[in-house]
Amino acid sequence: MASDWKSFEPVLIPDIPNLEKIDVYEKNGGYESLKKVVTGNDWTPESVVNEVKAANIRGRGGAGFNAGLKWSFMPKPDGGPRYLACNGDESEPGTFKDRKIFEYNPHLFIEGALIAAYAMQITTIYVYVRGEYISWVKMMEKALQDARDKGYIGKNLFGTDYSVEFEITYGAGAYICGEETSMLESLEGKRGYPRVKPPFPAQKGLWGRPTTINNIETLANVPLVIKNGSDWFKGIGAENHPGPVLYGISGHVNRPGVYELPTGVPVMELINDVAQGIRGGKKLKALIPGGSSTPVLRADQLEGISMDSDSLREAGSMMGTAGMIVMDEDTDMVDALWRISHFYHHESCGQCTPCREGTGWAEKILLKIKNGDGEIRDLDLLLDLTTQMEGRTICALADAAAWPIRHTINRFRDEFEARCKKSVHAVA
Amino acid sequence: MEETYEFTKEDLEEIETIKAKFPTVMPATLPTLWVAQRRFGHVEPAVQRLVAETLDLPESHVHGVASFYTQYYKERKGKYVLDVCTTTSCQLCGGYEMLHYLEDKLGIKAGETTDDGMFSIQSVECLGACGYAPMMQITNDVYVNNLTEEKLDKVIDSLKKGEMPEFESVGMPLLEKRNI
Numbered sequence: 001m002a003s004d005w006k007s008f009e010p011v012l013i014p015d016i017p018n019l020e021k022i023d024v025y026e027k028n029g030g031y032e033s034l035k036k037v038v039t040g041n042d043w044t045p046e047s048v049v050n051e052v053k054a055a056n057i058r059g060r061g062g063a064g065f066n067a068g069l070k071w072s073f074m075p076k077p078d079g080g081p082r083y084l085a086c087n088g089d090e091s092e093p094g095t096f097k098d099r100k101i102f103e104y105n106p107h108l109f110i111e112g113a114l115i116a117a118y119a120m121q122i123t124t125i126y127v128y129v130r131g132e133y134i135s136w137v138k139m140m141e142k143a144l145q146d147a148r149d150k151g152y153i154g155k156n157l158f159g160t161d162y163s164v165e166f167e168i169t170y171g172a173g174a175y176i177c178g179e180e181t182s183m184l185e186s187l188e189g190k191r192g193y194p195r196v197k198p199p200f201p202a203q204k205g206l207w208g209r210p211t212t213i214n215n216i217e218t219l220a221n222v223p224l225v226i227k228n229g230s231d232w233f234k235g236i237g238a239e240n241h242p243g244p245v246l247y248g249i250s251g252h253v254n255r256p257g258v259y260e261l262p263t264g265v266p267v268m269e270l271i272n273d274v275a276q277g278i279r280g281g282k283k284l285k286a287l288i289p290g291g292s293s294t295p296v297l298r299a300d301q302l303e304g305i306s307m308d309s310d311s312l313r314e315a316g317s318m319m320g321t322a323g324m325i326v327m328d329e330d331t332d333m334v335d336a337l338w339r340i341s342h343f344y345h346h347e348s349c350g351q352c353t354p355c356r357e358g359t360g361w362a363e364k365i366l367l368k369i370k371n372g373d374g375e376i377r378d379l380d381l382l383l384d385l386t387t388q389m390e391g392r393t394i395c396a397l398a399d400a401a402a403w404p405i406r407h408t409i410n411r412f413r414d415e416f417e418a419r420c421k422k423s424v425h426a427v428a
Numbered sequence: 429m430e431e432t433y434e435f436t437k438e439d440l441e442e443i444e445t446i447k448a449k450f451p452t453v454m455p456a457t458l459p460t461l462w463v464a465q466r467r468f469g470h471v472e473p474a475v476q477r478l479v480a481e482t483l484d485l486p487e488s489h490v491h492g493v494a495s496f497y498t499q500y501y502k503e504r505k506g507k508y509v510l511d512v513c514t515t516t517s518c519q520l521c522g523g524y525e526m527l528h529y530l531e532d533k534l535g536i537k538a539g540e541t542t543d544d545g546m547f548s549i550q551s552v553e554c555l556g557a558c559g560y561a562p563m564m565q566i567t568n569d570v571y572v573n574n575l576t577e578e579k580l581d582k583v584i585d586s587l588k589k590g591e592m593p594e595f596e597s598v599g600m601p602l603l604e605k606r607n608i
Contacts, residue, residue: 010600010602010603013600013603015603081451090556091553091554091556092554093515093516093517093553093554093558094516094517094554094558095556095558096556096557096558096559096560099556100600103597104600130556131462131497131499131568132499132555132556132565132568133556134568134569135569135570135571135595167449167450169449169455169458169459170458170459170462171458171497171499172458172461172462172497172498172499172500173497173498173499173500174496174497174498175553175554186458187455188452188454188455189450189454189455189456189457189458189493190454190457190489190492190493191492191493191496192496192497207451207452248558248559249559250517250520250521250558250559250561251516251517251520251521251558251561252520252521255601256558256559256560256561257559257598257599257600257601258559258600259600259601259602260600260602261602274602288516292515292516292554323558325516325517325520325558327520331520335519336516336519336520339514339515339516339519340516343515343516343553343554346553347553349496
């Protein structure tokens with residue numbers, strides 16, 4: 001438990017003015033971790049992987065997989081190209097954290113990506129940012145150029161024989177491109193259709209070559225682990241899900257925004273103390289803890305729950321991207337669920353039938369219920385539909401669409417039934 | 429008669445720079461469509477054909493990509509395209525109210541363009557600014573956060589004069605100094 005969160009000093013985005021400028025970043029110890037691993041005799045690529053694995057940085061893009069373990073899946077170098085693809089697509093509703101790193105501390109991410117590349121002996125790094133973030137893309141381009149000018153990117157880093165290229169590219173509006181294999185397809189200049197796994201990207205990624213995909217925030221943690229050690233990192237926040245996290249709090253709170261705090265902060269403290277409670281003195285009704293695909297929790301389910309994967313799993317939800325959406329007592333759960341389903345229908349790439357048809361059908365039924373034309377049996381139809389969608393598609397978008405439907409109906413069934421009661425088919 | 433489109437010398441240089449970032453030419457598809465959209469304001473089929481010819485890729489491929497991604501305008505739009513986010517956090521904080529206010533103000537519905545060709549309105553999916561809801565993006569460029577009716581009035585007035593709002597940095601509340 002992170003009971004000491006109030007005294008926590010941010011490390012991902014510390015309170016240092018103009019940290020986005022490379023000189024300021026360097027003055028504050030920037031790029032020393034990179035130099036240490038690339039030139040230091042104590043560090044081999046393997047030892048960097050092991051240190052990151054030991055730190056247990058769990059992927060901040062949503063899946064929460066140990067980043068170092070993921071790195072260790074890369075096959076041994078064979079002389080051919082290998083890639084690191086940095087995922088800054090950030091399209092999950094409720095999630096708006098990576099853009100803070102781009103804006104306030106881009107070099108921390110760049111340094112993290114460079115260390116990751118060195119650890120996996122990768123020679124080309126691509127950053128993929130969603131097309132809507134064009135202002136942030138420009139900031140990244142500036143930061144990359146500054147890093148290139150200083151010799152942190154390019155040929156023979158610090159006079160060693162290690163060379164690395166770093167390019168930024170951006171999408172054009174498609175949620176699916178945040179899914180790792182869709183992102184690869186998009187990077188290759190195609191429609192963002194997810195790929196069948198296996199083979200996994202570590203075996204066959206970009207242009208059929210070994211590729212690792214990491215989230216921006218995940219990579220931003222890497223220089224801190226190298227600088228301070230894995231034990232330091234493990235000492236922050238929740239035991240099985242350690243480290244600093246950028247919490248995005250949105251919805252009906254007095255002070256929405258992005259907050260850097262340790263993992264494991266009690267949910268109610270995040271809502272009441274950090275985000276300063278519910279707007280207009282209203283009562284809390286529900287919380288979506290980590291982006292719109294993570295199952296919604298009723299206010300009475302939040303007692304004693306903290307923001308880490310173990311605690312949220314126990315409560316019946318997930319940590320996801322830590323993008324918390326707070327809903328007050330006046331929130332219409334039918335409207336809210338319809339809007340979420342509309343999103344997943346709009347964003348389904350259409351490759352797999354259960355997702356393409358399921359998301360559309362679910363949205364249609366929910367619209368009918370929302371308009372007061374629903375029948376009680378529609379609720380069971382929706383629940384049945386979710387089981388037909390889950391686990392039957394190439395990627396997890398169908399699951400992401402199904403979970404909110406199942407859990408919102410189960411956890412707020414009264415409200416859905418009440419909306420159906422006007423129907424002639426309703427049970428008296 | 430169909431309009432003909434041509435890239436300028438600068439565009440072609442930019443496209444060459446883009447191509448150099450990747451081991452094959454296909455990855456240049458999305459960025460080149462962006463170059464085209466910035467140049468012509470949209471990527472209707474004749475523009476897609478130009479992109480295909482420039483990159484020496486099948487037209488069907490370029491069309492497939494252009495039609496997949498929502499930010500490419502497959503038809504002509506107004507000078508300013510107002511993308512109002514209505515996904516969950518924005519929905520909860522009044523995104524639809526802002527959308528309807530704009531519709532009333534400009535006398536068009538979402539998906540339409542004003543007769544003078546000045547404004548198009550779109551209701552869009554999550555733009556990743558959830559803590560600053562409700563919000564909108566103007567022509568794939570600047571984000572306007574924490575919308576109110578007054579703020580919308582101001583933005584529309586300045587756009588009519590051809591002035592885009594400036595990039596608005598939103599600080600992190602726990603780092604109070606950044607908010608000064």
